[in-house]
Amino acid sequence: MFELARLKVRRFRGFVDEEEFVFDQPVVLLYGENHRGKSSTLNALEWCLFGDQCFGAKTGIRERVDWEIPNRYVPGDVTVTAEFNGPDGRYTIRRDHVAAGRRGAGTVTVVLPDETKLHGDEAQHQLYQLFRSSFQEFMTTVYQHQEAIRSILTQEPRQRNEAIDRLLGLSEYRELLGGIDKAQLEKTEKALEGKFENLRQRAEQSIRTYNNLIGEEKSKAIAAGIPEQDLNQQEALRRAKEIGDAVERLAQDLGLADFQLTIPQAYDEIAEFREWVKTEADQLWAKAPDVVKQENLAREQQDLASPKGNYESARAAVTKAQGERDELVREHGDETALITIADKQRGKTKELEQRIRQTNDRANLVGEAIQYLKTASLGGAVQRCPLCGTEVPDLLAHLESEWEERIKKEVEQLDDQRKTHKSELERVESLTKELKALETNLDATRAAADQSVQEIGAALGRDIGKEEDPGALVNARLKQIASELEAVRQAIEEKRPRIGALHDELAQLRTIDEIVRYERKRAAVERIWETTEFAELSALRDQTSELVEDVRAIRDSIAAVSREEAQERVAAAGAAVDGYFCRLANHPAIPGLLMGVTEDTRSGLNSYVFKSKDGTDPTPILSQGDLNCLALSLFLGLAEAMGETQPFAFMMLDDPTQSLGSEMKLQLVSVLEGIGDRRRLIISTADTEFKDLLMANITKSKALYNFLDWTEQGGPQITRPS
């Protein structure tokens, strides 16, 4: 067996500078608060021995999934060195990890007692030869992980079963089964089956659809007078030839000698032939002389309609403008008469304006004379009339007032006359303006009429003389066109039944063609299951099923060996587990613990069953402390079951008292005292009570490493009191 003598750790996880641990006493305690580096010390030994086997998802330990080997705060090469005392001397194992990369197996070196140094694969092989132990075995019988206890402290059966699988070293099987389930192959197979079924249903639906279409087309065919026995490819070809012949005859009758036609020789040519004939027949018809003449006449008829309308509108406009002008002349005279009247009114107005000015001048003169008399001695209160000599009071004031009244009246009469003449002048000038506008309008309508005559001439293709009536000429031509159109129409009507018959024949051919095509498509769908494509699909279905079946068989094998191994280990360790559990838990209601393994029918995973020796189910009464005891019992039981085959002469316990009460801790110390007779113990704990119990009750000599502090830059601060 191999005893651990010394461990040196540098840059591993939280470690910075090299720390050395000497395991020179039967019991070595790593004591300190959480996050001080105790577990990392134990993990360092594990990594040194097993490299990348001890981290990642495959370990079944969630905390190990994203495990980082190098110190994340102080980069540098990682080195862990473990010295073991073996049967034939000292073995030194060193694992290095270069700074690049956060994870990795590192490189291992083994120094044998004779100082031989082995590296790489050779060293790895030597490790296996020395210890013949896997990481799983180490984890279940040498190193009790704190996570193993933590995960069993659950009442949820699935998680507890998973935790016990881990304690028994069966995590890999569980991981494998989980991975297979995660692939969800059966779900994919089911989806593929769904797609296949969908194809089958679509094919059936397709056949039903073609049946309906064929039924509808047959009904149409029978209604169109096509006998049912004619609904086949041969009849379609025969009818196609008849149609081709009819088209050729029609072309000849229409005078189109250069027409050429290809009669289909195979059924597959019929669809194209039908389209071709349909297009060509329409083009033949369009090229027929009567049809061309009909189109030309219709176009000329349409071309004449517009000039004729324009001409008639222009003539009506001239008549209207002429009438309006003539009426004004009749009522008020022509332009010359209106000018004469205006001149007369203008003269009268001027004359009256002259007379008003003269009257005003005289009034001013008399006014000035009166003012003079007022100032030249006639200004007294009593004045004498110069004509009769009679004395008159205020004579001059009286004369002035009377004169002003008279002049005012005279001027007003003259102004009234002037206004009358001026008003008349304005009326006449307005009429003159109106007359000019009517005459301008009349000229414009006449010009438009002349333009419409030219348009008619252009439409008729000839000049129209002044002696001719354009309207009558247009009407004569339109009458002639109508007569010619009627003649052409009759000629066309005689040929139209032939083109109509051709279209009818084509419609019947189309119906037969559609039926035959639908029948061929239906037959193709009905034969789909006989195609190579379907054979390929079937083969792929088989391959898919085989893959699923093979994976299922592998899954069943994994589950079976997992269960068999579980049963073997439980059987081997059962008595020891029971013994340890009874001692640790000391449960008054559980006289003994029997453990069994069954298959979880739903998941196929291992399911662990516990029974009390009195036949009752202890599970409902197991406390957290009891579950902690159970986890420790399983570990200690499995370790004991290894017996002398165990290569390691030491046991590592990490935080074993997570949920234990004081009594249970004391029991654990008692158990460890016994184990200490056979194996050296390395115990990590943050539990002061447990540490004190160990220090006080373990009779073997002990070494204590105190993990005092931890900093990013300095790593763990560790002391070993002497």
Next chain:
Amino acid sequence: MGYKETVRGKLNECEQRAAERHALWRSIEDSFENEGAEGMANELKRQMAHLEKKFDTALANLASML
């Protein structure tokens, strides 16, 4: 004996499609060893996806005949 050998031994108990199942188990153990359960699930999915792709192609060919 590790889990690989144990499962292989179990598979030997069944003669049906033995060669195929051993080959499949090798691909499972390799992917599990290198990439864990997730990688192993992906390997199985990849194998299934390979068949699924061919299946879909064949299915599309048949669908075009409808």
